[in-house]
Each structure stands twice: as structure tokens, then as C-alpha cells.
Amino acid sequence: MSAPVVHAAGVGKRYGPTVALHDVSLTVRPGESHALVGRNGAGKSTLVSILTGLSGTDTGSVSFGGEPAPPLSKQDEWKARVACVYQHAMVVPQLSVAENLFLNRHARGGFAIGWKKLRRQASELLDSWDVRVPVDTPAGELSVEDRQLVEIARALSYGARFIVLDEPTAQLDSQAIERLFERMRHLRSSGVTFLFISHHLHEVHEVCQAVTVLRDARHVLTAPVEDVSRAALVDAMTGEQGGLSVRDAAVRDPLAVDADEVLTVDTLSGDGFHDVSLRVRRGEVVGLAGSNASGKHQVAETVYGLRSPTAGIVAVEGRRLPPGDIAAAVHAGVGCVPRDRHHQGLVLGHSVMDNATLSVLDRLGRGGFAPPKVRRSRGARALSDYGIVAAGPEQPVSDLSGGNQQKVVLARALESDPRLVVLINPTAGVDVKSKEALLAVVDRVRAEGKAVLLVSDELDDLRLADRVLVLRAGAVVAEHGAGWADSALVAGIEGAGPRA
The missing domain is CATH 3.40.50.300 (P-loop containing nucleotide triphosphate hydrolases)
Known part of the structure; x- marks a missing residue:
């Protein structure tokens, strides 16, 4: 051998x-x-x-x-x-594909870069491995x-x-x-x-x-x-038996028919989606499913103010939110776990306590001053409430595992006691037990009466949803109640199911 x-x-x-x-x-x-x-x-x-x-x-x-x-x-x-x-x-996003392929080993003619030779070598390399990417395209695109x-x-x-x-x-x-x-x-x-x-x-x-x-x-x-x-x-x-334990919404008591409407989205259009309407009530989890090109992430990010819509409205408890205004969304009672925890959800060089209290600093002391003792107390509570494994509230989040970092993001989103929680791929890149712990928190906040908009690529995550809306090509094409079959939901996502 x-x-x-x-x-x-x-x-x-x-x-x-x-x-x-x-x-x-x-x-x-x-x-x-x-x-x-x-x-x-x-x-x-x-x-x-x-x-x-x-x-x-x-x-x-x-x-x-x-x-x-x-x-x-x-x-x-x-x-x-x-x-x-x-x-x-x-x-390097600003450099072309060819430049990235031969970074620090550019073909040279004297002291100058031989651009023609560089592009030819890049094309030959990509062709040899059957990679169909234009060599002059900026890598960031x-x-x-x-x-x-x-x-x-x-x-x-x-x-x-x-x-x-x-x-x-x-x-x-x-x-x-x-x-x-x-x-x-x-x-x-x-x-x-x-x-x-x-x-x-x-x-x-x-x-x-x-x-x-x-x-x-x-x-x-x-x-x-x-x-x-x-x-x-x-x-x-x-080291345990039993695998992933996720509570299916189908086994929960049904939502009260008179539950108040928390989130109202009417004919919302924006980058990658159009004419999306949905409602989420107190104590309800509504899931958004679809491919990465379906527009589901953009819808959720628009609700939270990370994006501005081109048309339509977003309202929380009847109060219309100004477009593209995260601060207004937070003030109206919206918490969010964004899609990319590293760039949107955390300040990696700062501590657990700093990250967990980012959304409520104005509430922790007079004149916007948040005393260290108060922040440390809130950080310690986050460690306990969300099962964050860390040396203490002062530990930088950059030192934590991916699952524990995601728990810090969730702690920050819930620290303000929001009425609506927007979760975008909340268990992405975490292990099976961290996923179980994160989903248990989602089920807990739903039981507390919060409304939850849950966007995920994971079928296990969507089990928590009372209803799952399927998006395709930027539009809602189907709705599935709790207890849906995997085959039916996947068929809708892939375009093999009937339109709504």
C-alpha cells in the first residue's frame, strides 16, 4: 500500500x-x-x-x-x-482572479509585471482543472x-x-x-x-x-x-446517546387564535425579493425557507433594517418602521441574530460582557455611561442563561468556539427583551450540541410570548416553526404548517412543488 x-x-x-x-x-x-x-x-x-x-x-x-x-x-x-x-x-477582493491565483509570484518582465503572461498563465491553470471563471473578474465579485x-x-x-x-x-x-x-x-x-x-x-x-x-x-x-x-x-x-433533540412545533399546543400580531410585512420589495407579505403573532415562530438565491435572507435583513426596501412596509405592533434604520428597529423592540456573526454580530476583540450588552448600553447607567460592574454582571448572567463556555465575562469572544460565539450573539439579541426576534441561520457553523442549546433558547423565548422570524438552511431549525413560508426567485410560493414532511418542503425549495 x-x-x-x-x-x-x-x-x-x-x-x-x-x-x-x-x-x-x-x-x-x-x-x-x-x-x-x-x-x-x-x-x-x-x-x-x-x-x-x-x-x-x-x-x-x-x-x-x-x-x-x-x-x-x-x-x-x-x-x-x-x-x-x-x-x-x-x-484579495480588489484584485482580479489572475492576480489572486499568482499572488506574490507574478510573472515579471524586468521590474514590471507581465500582465499578458499573467492572464495567459491564469487561464491555462483554470482550464487545466476545468474551472470556468473569467481571469479578469475582481475576486470580490x-x-x-x-x-x-x-x-x-x-x-x-x-x-x-x-x-x-x-x-x-x-x-x-x-x-x-x-x-x-x-x-x-x-x-x-x-x-x-x-x-x-x-x-x-x-x-x-x-x-x-x-x-x-x-x-x-x-x-x-x-x-x-x-x-x-x-x-x-x-x-x-x-459522548452521549440519542443524537440531536429538537422539539417539533407539531407537538406543541396550538397558538391562541386571538394572539396579538407583532410583525406586519406588507407587499415588501427589495434587493432579491418582491411583494412579500407575512404576519407573525405573539408566541409564534414563522420560518422562511429557500435556496440562498431565493431572497429569504434579504427579507429578514430588511425587517431588521440591515437593508432598505424599494417598496412596502414593515411594522411592529402597528408601528411602521423607517426603512434601513437598525436603531429604530431595536427601539421598536426587534432583536436580531444576523447571518454573519463575525462581521455583523460580534466585536471579536471585545469581551463577552461588552458584546452581550452592546444593544442596551444606554439602559445600563445615567447619561449613557455603562459602569463596568453592571456590564460584568450582565455578562455573567449571559454565561449562565445561555450556557456559554468561557473563562469569565471578561474573556474576548475571539477566544471562544463558534458555538459559544453564536450564543453570545443570541444573548445580545435578547438582552433588550425584544417583542420580535429575527434569527438568520442561527445554528450555522456550530456543532450538534450547540445547535440543540441554541434551538432550546428559541423555543424558550417563543414560550415567553415573543414573536420569532426564523430564516435557516437547516430543516432541523425549521422544525420549531408553526408555519414555514417557502421563497423562490424572490417570491413566497408555498406555506407549510407544523409537521411538514421533508420531501414536501425540499420539493418547494427546489422548484419541484406547486406554487402557492
Whole structure:
């Protein structure tokens, strides 16, 4: 048998008193897609940083093709062996595709860049891997799908044939995901090996041949995918049995027929959607489903004031909200968990207590001054109420796992005791137990009488909804009551179901 593409043996890593990895081993065989799964904080990111040469090991070793990994100082040698395509863009948006492909190694004629040669080499590289992206396009204008393909092509241009895909489907709709998987299969047949990281366990079974599970910084399981059920993977990730527990709205008591209307949306139009009308009452969860191109995210962002509509109205308890005004929405009693926690939901360099109180600073003291003691108290309460795992309220949120960061975003959204909560992909990029905890909070605030508008790509999230509206091409095309069948909802999302 040929040598493994990569072999990590007994790897250990500490950051001060924190054990990030303990005696972890991983073997990835040539030409396979090998899944790496685990809860947030299990050690996946630390292992990837070691496998890609961003950090060294305290104990253990890493080898590529049977040869020891290069010293960390020789990054060009690392790039020739391995590359990582991250969930968040690692391109320079202002530069063209060609410039990004050959960043820091532009073709040169004397001291000048040979632009004609650069574009030709970029076209030849993309053509060789069947990537259909214009080389003169600014990278910032690419779709997420095309950006990922460009990053894969850039990695292959260095000679790397081992690619780490870190949550590659998090921002893709179902059709783009299938195209990505088909591209992975094609590249595998050409000798490329993948380490595939995802919280979507059904994807592991669809595209991978082997799986490794980490839990609490330790190796738990490595096995052929066909030998491990989804439930068994969840059990291995959590150390518990029973899998994900989500309360289906169909088993709850029905909503009171005289419940007050909290959110009113009438003939709302904007970027990516048109003539959308909906109502949400006290104690009701209304879900919005659809592909990433359906307009569902834009509708929710317009309700909260992140976008301005071109027509229509948004009102909370009969009070019309001014368009594109987040402060007015917050003042009217709207809380929001935005789509991108890193850029819209958190100040990463600030503490848990600072982030949790951002929306209520004007209420914590006289003249807008929020005393540290009060903020610390509120931060400590957030840790307790939302199960945030942190060293204390003063810990920077940048130090937290993805699931705990998302809990901080939810804590901030609810700190103002809103009448309406807008949740946009609230469980994106979090592990199964963090997802369970987040959805339990959503169910709790619904029981308290708050209205909830829930937008998600995840069917598990939408189980909480009393009604799910399906958007397609910017319009509401169907409505499903609680207890819907997966097949019916997916058919509507994909355009195979009847129009409303």
C-alpha cells in the first residue's frame, strides 16, 4: 500500500493551561475524501493549523507521503504539500482572479509585471482543472462557489495534492453543494485528496469514504463512512446517546387564535425579493425557507433594517418602521441574530460582557455611561442563561468556539427583551450540541410570548416553526404548517412543488 498522503501520530498541543490536542492521530490515504468531525472546541482547527504548517506540535509528528513535514520556516514547501480552503474568503477582493491565483509570484518582465503572461498563465491553470471563471473578474465579485474553486486552483498550482476544505458548504445552496461534490469527485479521480470538515453529517456520508471524530481534544474514532451511521457519529462527537433533540412545533399546543400580531410585512420589495407579505403573532415562530438565491435572507435583513426596501412596509405592533434604520428597529423592540456573526454580530476583540450588552448600553447607567460592574454582571448572567463556555465575562469572544460565539450573539439579541426576534441561520457553523442549546433558547423565548422570524438552511431549525413560508426567485410560493414532511418542503425549495 502506498504511503499516506498525511499521517499525524500522537500529536499534542497546549496553549498555556489549555489542552488543544492530546495524543491525536490521523491518517489520510491517497485519493480519498476523509471527513474530520467534532463539536466546536474539539480540536479540529488546531489540528488543521498543524497539518497546514501554521503552528507546530508540542508532541508527536506529522509526515507527508512518508517523509517528515518541513520546518515551519519553509512555507513554500508546505504549500507544495497541503492547502486549506476556509469558510471565509482568503482572496484579495480588489484584485482580479489572475492576480489572486499568482499572488506574490507574478510573472515579471524586468521590474514590471507581465500582465499578458499573467492572464495567459491564469487561464491555462483554470482550464487545466476545468474551472470556468473569467481571469479578469475582481475576486470580490465572485460567488462563494467560484471563489472556492479559485482557491482550490491556486493551491493546486503550488503542487499541493492534499486540500483541506473547512466548512465549504456553509454558504452554498443545495445545487452549488452538489456541484462542489461533483468537482471533488472529479479531482479525486485526478489524484487530489481531501480532508473534509463539516457539521452537516449527511454530507459526510454523501462525499467521504472515511471519517475521524475528535472529542474534547482527543481522537475518538476513525472508520469507513459506510460502517458508521449518522446517529453513531453524533454519539461519538458528544459522548452521549440519542443524537440531536429538537422539539417539533407539531407537538406543541396550538397558538391562541386571538394572539396579538407583532410583525406586519406588507407587499415588501427589495434587493432579491418582491411583494412579500407575512404576519407573525405573539408566541409564534414563522420560518422562511429557500435556496440562498431565493431572497429569504434579504427579507429578514430588511425587517431588521440591515437593508432598505424599494417598496412596502414593515411594522411592529402597528408601528411602521423607517426603512434601513437598525436603531429604530431595536427601539421598536426587534432583536436580531444576523447571518454573519463575525462581521455583523460580534466585536471579536471585545469581551463577552461588552458584546452581550452592546444593544442596551444606554439602559445600563445615567447619561449613557455603562459602569463596568453592571456590564460584568450582565455578562455573567449571559454565561449562565445561555450556557456559554468561557473563562469569565471578561474573556474576548475571539477566544471562544463558534458555538459559544453564536450564543453570545443570541444573548445580545435578547438582552433588550425584544417583542420580535429575527434569527438568520442561527445554528450555522456550530456543532450538534450547540445547535440543540441554541434551538432550546428559541423555543424558550417563543414560550415567553415573543414573536420569532426564523430564516435557516437547516430543516432541523425549521422544525420549531408553526408555519414555514417557502421563497423562490424572490417570491413566497408555498406555506407549510407544523409537521411538514421533508420531501414536501425540499420539493418547494427546489422548484419541484406547486406554487402557492
